[in-house]
Amino acid sequence: MNRRLFLYLSALLAASLSRVSRVFAQDLPKAAAVPGGVAIVPLGPSDQAPLVHLAGDRVMVVADGTRWQAIVGIALATKEDSTLSISVEWPDGDDVTLPIPVGSKRYATQELTVEPGKVNLSKKNLERYRRESAHLKKIRATFSTPLVGSLALMQPCPGRRSSSFGLRRVFNGQSRNPHSGMDLAAPEGTPVVAAAGGTVIDRGDYFFSGNMLILDHGQGLLTLYAHLSAMDVEVGERVEQGVTIGKVGATGRVTGAHLHFGVYLNTVPVDPALFLV
Ligand SMILES: [Zn+2]
Structure with a gap:
């Protein structure tokens, strides 16, 4: 069995058995990757939730079906048109960094x-x-x-x-x-x-x-x-x-x-x- 299929099946099983943070799509906040907004970042499948950090702070991770996604708060002081990065630590030891492009928003x-x-x-x-x-x-x-x-x-x-x-x-x-x-x-x-x-x-x-x-x-x-x-x-x-x-x-x-x-x-x-x- 290849790794992706294995992960997919174990995620299905885990989702049905565990008390992970499961959120229906219609309950998610509106995504707005701007200063003061929220970015929704797809992370992929795994049997356990990955640990996600932004600038040293833990980030919310919720299940989306059999996949995980990070719900990231973007500070108001973030520079417009900049790129933030989150670190994602998977339970199997894989560590990745994902970019979050931040757009602009003018506040009065x-x-x-x-x-x-x-x-x-x-x-x-x-x-x-x-x-x-x-x-x-x-x-x-x-x-x-x-x-x-x-x-x-x-x-x-x-x-x-x-x-x-x-x-x-x-x-x-x-x-x-x-x-x-x-x-x-x-x-x-x-x-x-x-x-x-x-x-x-x-x-x-x-x-x-x-x-x-x-x-x-x-x-x-x-x-x-x-x-x-x-x-x-x-x-x-x-x-x-x-x-x-x-x-x-x-x-x-x-x-x-x-x-x-x-x-x-x-x-x-x-x-x-x-x-x-
Ligand atoms: Zn007030």
Whole structure:
């Protein structure tokens, strides 16, 4: 039996027996290999999933029938028209590197006015922000297995979906980090639900994000809910898709009540619109 046929048959068997991360094609995010987007990279058949990394970070791998594919988050800071490469380690010892050509996407600029202390930070607030950033960096590196639910995410609260992801933001005339999520306009107190099944891995009151919850859905997929007026779940709690986890608010650096909804893959924020059904 040749190796390809052998791999194909063993993949068929493995797929029928194992609890691998199986995702139906219609549940996959929309592919958009641009800064802030998601690349879907076919990897091939094998009885076990390969290990995939991008710049040292584990990358999501899901089964597509009898084959594997990598679902790769592309950082907003990635240069347009550049090439990323992922490393793929197969269980049989084969290691390969695959290129991901990254296209271009122009994000608009947004001017915002907030209270001055939320742009030019006092020494005390700067220290707080640095502490929080270090903590969140660790949280963002969470990679658990398997994938808990679907990759097709539910909109966490009703309201118009703004296309605010990736906006280059200018606060009170000063450039700051681009917008890392989607803002959903909803009145204070509107229930916020889990976009997919998962585990609460962080809950806190942050300088910029206000009251914030982060859920882990497995395989490096995290969702983040910021500026909440109430948080109804604790760290370690498991939640199903659609369960209420908090309420819309105006805590942190905001210009009014809304939900800031973030989606992370392999530690980087990606456009939530690619995942919403
Ligand atoms: Zn936001």
